[in-house]
Amino acid sequence: MRSVDYPGYARPLHSGAWWLWGLGLAAAASRTTNPVLCLLILAAAGFVVMARRSRAPWAYAFGAFLKLGLLIIAVRIVLQAVLSSQSQGIHVIVDLPEIPLPAWAAGLKLGGLITWEAVLTAFSQGLQLATIICCVGAVNALASAQRLLRSVPGALYEVGVAAVVALTFAPQLVSDAVRVRSAQRLRGYDGGGLAGLRRTAMPVLEGALGRSVELAAAMDSRGYGRTTDVAVGARRFTAALVFTGVLGVAVGMYGLLDASVTGWLGLPMLGVGCLLAAGGLVVGGRRTRRTRYRPDPWALPEWLVVTAGVGCAVMFFVVAARSPGAAVPAYPLDIPQVPVLALVGALVGALPAVLAPPTPDRSPESGAVGQAAAGASEELSS
Amino acid sequence: MALSRRAVGILLLMTFASAGPGVTTSAGVSTTNPVTGTTSASSHASPAPPNHPTQPTAAVRPAALRPAALRPAALRPAAGPTATVRPAGVEPVDRDIAAGKGFIYWGFYKWDDETASWAFSLVGANHPKKLPKDGDVYGFRFALIVGSDERLPRADGDFDAICGSEEAGEGEKRIAFVLDYGTQADAPDGETPPDPRGVCATAEEDFTVQQALQTVATVRTDESGLICGIDDYPAQGCGEPVTGVSAPPADQQVALDLPGDDSSEEGGSASDEDAASSPDDSSSDGISTGTVLTLVLAGLVILTLAVGGFVLSRRRR
Structure with a gap:
């Protein structure tokens, strides 16, 4: 243990x-x-x-x-x-x-x-x-x-970066709002209502945007988004795999939800689609060669x-x-x-x-x- | 930098885009299976009946979908409180009969005094503008509909027989209801329909048909306001599509159970306060000690978790 x-x-x-x-x-x-x-x-x-x-x-x-x-x-x-x-x-x-x-x-x-x-x-x-x-x-x-x-x-790497930064946006908005409000209070401004909201919202949005830009720049400078060279054929193969996989998942979901279509369109299609998509992700993952610094353990x-x-x-x-x-x-x-x-x-x-x-x-x-x-x-x- | 700025733009878009559908999806999940727990998902997706109650297209252009030969399907008023919408098939009707596809649902009818016949109601039972008048007779029929056949209430809407002994007070109106729970052929698996009954509702002037009905019977609706059950019949399900059925035999006229016939029935005049719970339902009266116990226990758990969380958050400041 x-x-x-x-x-x-x-x-x-x-x-x-x-x-x-x-x-x-x-x-x-x-x-x-x-x-x-x-x-x-x-x-x-x-x-x-x-x-x-x-x-x-x-x-x-x-x-x-x-x-x-x-x-x-x-x-x-x-x-x-x-x-x-x-x-x-x-x-x-x-x-x-x-x-x-x-x-x-x-x-x-x-x-x-x-x-x-x-x-x-x-x-x-x-x-x-x-x-x-x-x-x-x-x-x-x-x-x-x-x-x-x-x-x-690895294959979803860019999407992952985008999603994570997007997800970070919401909580940081809150902390920004708290910061701006306390700063305003220190200056003796204790306004509520619509005008107060406007005075808070602008710096909060600006701060969040600035932070996102900073994060993106920091990630850029640390080499995020760099890819290794992969043959065109392999890249197309990966794309085709992922695309058919996702298509299979979509058709499978439709088959599951719509009782009027024949049975093989449902679960089997969904399974095949998931397998194809997973395969595509694995193959595509080879494109980005990254090492993990102090990985989070799953224990x-x-x-x-x-x-x-x-x-x-x-x-x-x-x-x-x-x-x-x-x-x-x-x-x-x-x-x-x-x-x-x-x-x-x-x-x-x-x-x-x-x-x-x-x-x-x-x-x-x-x-x-x-x-x-x-x-x-x-x-x-x- | 330009690249990262564009990336940020996309990220911001994603934030809002993901917030929007995320919310609706979760709401969608909750609405998909309100009561049925089984096939309502498939009923949403089923393309067979263009006017199926749960299908939003019915609200948009029912007239276009309707062939002239068929009786007008009940239109769903915009943002509609609808009682029942007749799933009138268009060309798939014959195919539906052949395939044994049908629907069981509560149909909503109004008695036409001039022609002395039932007419399928064109508006929902809860329509706020089409309030019932004193002396109106409304019929509800729970029936299995295959294709486009007609399943009217099996008894005439005789206002005097149902409401004759009632007196409307100040600001009240009398509305007679014919509640026909259908035959055994209409019943969902494992349920037995009660005998059809006639009942008189003495309701406030502002009440809709559905509200008036609620003063004399329990009414179960789904999230879109569709009437799913009356007097807890059927116990589950709502406008379900069924397969493997053939058209039920033609209906025979029946005699209604009237409040005056039976001395065991409650005195007739249903007051607003206790009426909803008085007609033979077990759901609101049958509060067992077990229910109360688990409810109290749940309250304690919620309180403990809330207070515990509050204490923890204070201690960490």
């Missing part, structure tokens, strides 16, 4: 593991509009973030995602309860004066009866979306996007964290299949049912709070030593 296998050993967890965990939780949330189950998933994700986030600037992104979630719920309630008659029931909250709309807006209405059914339906659907977004937000707070870049297969804690995320998703899928009435309540006014399996699933989703190794910068001395030791041990083991 290597030292990186111990859960107590302080080191950053592999970003890929955090992503798989977060996507598992998001998949679990996509199966249910039951507000209690959504809150369970949300609480699990938030707890893990609080327990295992680093001191990096993006680690504070989760709060911003929570606020975004609240906004989503509010917008959903306004749009669905006030502007639509679709999910209105019979338990009236308030009878607003109705504003007549022209004939082309036949299905819409403004005002009129607003009922608890519509508000609660909108709330639970908004909460589901907010939960899914917060799961992604949790990963943003936990995982370093730059470290994920190292794990992208026992990574497996445990991924298992927790996938386990949570599987349990929620089982709940959705076995008791659809609990996963997607048909009547919004009923007391939501909570299957025990869903409760267990959410707790499993929260397990990475102990399964993941503590972040190195939590206790400075031991962290520095630990990191040095980690580096040394990796070099020894490789």
Whole structure:
């Protein structure tokens, strides 16, 4: 057993593991509009973030995602309860004066009866979306996007760089906003409202753009994007392989979703497509010859964290299949049912709070030593 | 530098592009399987019925898809609260019959007093502008539809028989409903249709047909507002396409169960407050101690995680 296998050993967890965990939780949330189950998933994700986030600037992104979630719920309630008659029931909250709309807006209405059914339906659907977004937000707070870049297969290298920088944009926006606001406050300017927003938004966007340009330049100067010479034939072969692979995946997905097409278009096509695409990636990966500097280890804690995320998703899928009435309540006014399996699933989703190794910068001395030791041990083991 | 600047431009685009579809995709995932859990994905993709309720094209140009010979399919009002949309086939009808393809869904009909017959409703049951009037009779028929055959409610919409004993108060209206749960041939696997019943709703003046119906029966809808179940029948599914079926036998007229016939039925006048839960449903009344226990447990877990997370974040400052 290597030292990186111990859960107590302080080191950053592999970003890929955090992503798989977060996507598992998001998949679990996509199966249910039951507000209690959504809150369970949300609480699990938030707890893990609080327990295992680093001191990096993006680690504070989760709060911003929570606020975004609240906004989503509010917008959903306004749009669905006030502007639509679709999910209105019979338990009236308030009878607003109705504003007549022209004939082309036949299905819409403004005002009129607003009922608890519509508000609660909108709330639970908004909460589901907010939960899914917060799961992604949790990963943003936990995982370093730059470290994920190292794990992208060589063939997708340029795309990987682009994606990683794009992903970094969101959390750094938040930290920039905090910085700008505190700077403004130090200058005695404490403006809210639309004007304040404008004064904050400009420097934030400018800062984010500048940072991206700097990052790109830094990557350029370090030799990112350089390729080795490959014969034209080999390059075309790779491109053809990847292209047919992706095409196969697309056709396979279509075959899976459309029941009216014949069977061989579904799963077999998808499998063949995946194989071709993977082959293309492997062959294409030879194009870029890169060594990895201090690679992120994939050890026992990574497996445990991924298992927790996938386990949570599987349990929620089982709940959705076995008791659809609990996963997607048909009547919004009923007391939501909570299957025990869903409760267990959410707790499993929260397990990475102990399964993941503590972040190195939590206790400075031991962290520095630990990191040095980690580096040394990796070099020894490789 | 020029290259890296272009790269950054692309990256920025990707950020926003990935944010957009990402959100919609997740929402799409959630809407795909609202209740059915099984085949709604395939119903979305199925090209067979142009006016299938879940198919957005129905909202765009139903008239163009409709052959003159067929009765008008129910149009879905824009952003539509639709009760039921008749999946009227165009040319695939014959093919559908041959292939044994059909749909089971709740059809929505209005009783026409002048012709003394049922007419397929052209607007959804929850249309905010087409409010029902006192004295209207509406029919709901759960039926298996193969091809373009006609499955009307199997009893006439006799307002006096259903609503004769009711009195509408101030600001209220009386609407009679004929709820026909269909025959065993229409029933999904493992379900037995209840007897057709007639029921009178005394509803507020502003209520739509669907809201009035909700005062006397539970109504299960999907996310798009389509009526999937009435009185918890069927327990699952929504406008599902079925295969391997043949056209069911012709319907026989039946007598309705009326509230006046049966002394065991509740007194008839359904007040707004308790009506939704009073008609024979087990979903809102049947709160067992187990449900409450798990609910309390879930609340405790949420609270513990939230407080724990808060404490952890305080300690690390």
